[in-house]
Amino acid sequence: MTVRPDSIRGVTITGTGMYVPERVLTNRDLERIVDTSDEWIRERTGIEERRIAAPEQASSDLAVIAAERALESAGLTAADIDQIIVATTTPDRILPSCACTIQQKLGAKNAAAYDVFAACTGFIYGLGLGRGLVATGTADTVLLIGVETLSRITNYKDRNTCVLFGDGAGAVVLQPCPPGEGLLSIHMKSDGDLGEVLEVPAGGSRTAMTPDLLAAAGHTIHMKGKELFKIAVRAMDESLRQALEQAELRPEDLDLLIPHQANLRIIEAVRERLALPLEKTLINIQRYGNTSSASIPISLDEAVRSGRVKKGDRVGFVAFGGGVTWGASIIRWTAEAPLVATAAGTARREAEA
Numbered sequence: 001m002t003v004r005p006d007s008i009r010g011v012t013i014t015g016t017g018m019y020v021p022e023r024v025l026t027n028r029d030l031e032r033i034v035d036t037s038d039e040w041i042r043e044r045t046g047i048e049e050r051r052i053a054a055p056e057q058a059s060s061d062l063a064v065i066a067a068e069r070a071l072e073s074a075g076l077t078a079a080d081i082d083q084i085i086v087a088t089t090t091p092d093r094i095l096p097s098c099a100c101t102i103q104q105k106l107g108a109k110n111a112a113a114y115d116v117f118a119a120c121t122g123f124i125y126g127l128g129l130g131r132g133l134v135a136t137g138t139a140d141t142v143l144l145i146g147v148e149t150l151s152r153i154t155n156y157k158d159r160n161t162c163v164l165f166g167d168g169a170g171a172v173v174l175q176p177c178p179p180g181e182g183l184l185s186i187h188m189k190s191d192g193d194l195g196e197v198l199e200v201p202a203g204g205s206r207t208a209m210t211p212d213l214l215a216a217a218g219h220t221i222h223m224k225g226k227e228l229f230k231i232a233v234r235a236m237d238e239s240l241r242q243a244l245e246q247a248e249l250r251p252e253d254l255d256l257l258i259p260h261q262a263n264l265r266i267i268e269a270v271r272e273r274l275a276l277p278l279e280k281t282l283i284n285i286q287r288y289g290n291t292s293s294a295s296i297p298i299s300l301d302e303a304v305r306s307g308r309v310k311k312g313d314r315v316g317f318v319a320f321g322g323g324v325t326w327g328a329s330i331i332r333w334t335a336e337a338p339l340v341a342t343a344a345g346t347a348r349r350e351a352e353a
């Protein structure tokens, strides 16, 4: 497709996919590891269990499965992808990027590939980037993945953090659509002054890893939970309002809100501020915990495949995360029910199954 560089196209999501590892880590399991209780974790976070990657699974392994499902639901193959954007804080390695490893595993011969580091807001940031690429005609098909193996940077001796995080991957395909449809708005922001509320202190160019730092769990997530909680509620509220305003919508116009799943009480506080009914808010934190950049695309795929998101629905995404970063986006859903392969090898609409 040839597009003049100054022309702007609409951009939409044409496919979704997700994958979570098989191993389930329950609150009861955690009771045996740290001084905590199932009751405390449920009451303070809403989490009941989370998934943990197998020892041989790295982020790219989870991502590839989610990506293949997203491509299939869009009726595409890996050769159709122009760009692969991977939102992650837990790449397989620092070099090469996680995206290049995924590009190789998918066999996406025509794709550029790179990572975006925006912690739990990574999916929204990737959406903003992908939207720009497709809108300007720089790319026709962008594969955007949010993937984390947070269990690899979690300290299972620290009860303040280890109860929160889980592993998983979600993916979407971004493609052009008529202007005014699909993604209606994006709002993205950051504040590095607050960087220390959520950090992995060692292992970068500032503080190289040493045996002592490793022993002190310097390679794991350190968090000031209480501070982060307040920042998160304020930031998500602000961002969602900005994204709604850009889209010329009010909170009550949303058919579904898909918030980043960090803490049920944070989601509740945001929902109450915006006066959104519970049935219009997607909550799956009880099953997956906080999967950072993967939480929104995992939730979206579940919502699409269960028929909770239908063509014409207005869906809001909102997230906050380390950095700190935050953002929101509104989409008017344009896709029909996802395409799935049947046993006979033909494709049919999942909703007709």
Ligand SMILES: CC(C)(COP(=O)(O)OP(=O)(O)OC[C@H]1O[C@@H](n2cnc3c(N)ncnc32)[C@H](O)[C@@H]1OP(=O)(O)O)[C@@H](O)C(=O)NCCC(=O)NCCS
Pocket: 035, 036, 037, 040, 041, 044, 045, 120, 159, 160, 161, 163, 198, 223, 224, 225, 226, 227, 228, 229, 232, 262, 263, 290, 320, 321, 322
């Ligand atoms: C982490 C979080 C769940 C803690 O909940 P909270 O209500 O703020 O709890 P507090 O920090 O006030 O801790 C209350 C008590 O519970 C204790 N506690 C902390 N974790 C515990 C656990 N897993 N089990 C039992 N007790 C725990 C604390 O030590 C504290 O004890 P103290 O009063 O004797 O010092 C909450 O602050 C939160 O979710 N913050 C945001 C985190 C987040 O979203 N991070 C990711 C960003 S994307």
